[in-house]
Amino acid sequence: FDMSSGYYYSTGLLFLGKGDVLPDMQKTTVFMAGGGYGLNFGNYFGLKAQLDYHSPFYSDTEFNELGGHSLQLVLGASVFFTKTIKLDLGISEDLLIDASPDVVFHADFSAEF
Numbered sequence: 001f002d003m004s005s006g007y008y009y010s011t012g013l014l015f016l017g018k019g020d021v022l023p024d025m026q027k028t029t030v031f032m033a034g035g036g037y038g039l040n041f042g043n044y045f046g047l048k049a050q051l052d053y054h055s056p057f058y059s060d061t062e063f064n065e066l067g068g069h070s071l072q073l074v075l076g077a078s079v080f081f082t083k084t085i086k087l088d089l090g091i092s093e094d095l096l097i098d099a100s101p102d103v104v105f106h107a108d109f110s111a112e113f
Helices: none
Strands: 003-015 029-041 045-054 070-080 085-094 103-111
Antiparallel strands (some): 003 029, 045 070, 070 085, 085 103
């Protein structure tokens, strides 16, 4: 039985142009960061956990949805049917309330050619 694991992380800056929605309140730079851990059980099944963060996109607002920091926890699994065909399933939960959608479900079926 082969078991492998790995972690990943990223950081970055998003430079925004002037948008059409609330341009006077829009920030010009947003900081983003994320990281996670994955564990594969053999060649057919894997589990993943990930944290995603971003700083506010807007300033001078009382609405956390626009001017708050966002932190999300993502839990997922991958099922590998072959080396090139897999199904990814995931669920995302907002850890900072009202900063992102409460719950998001994710499904992705992919095949490499």
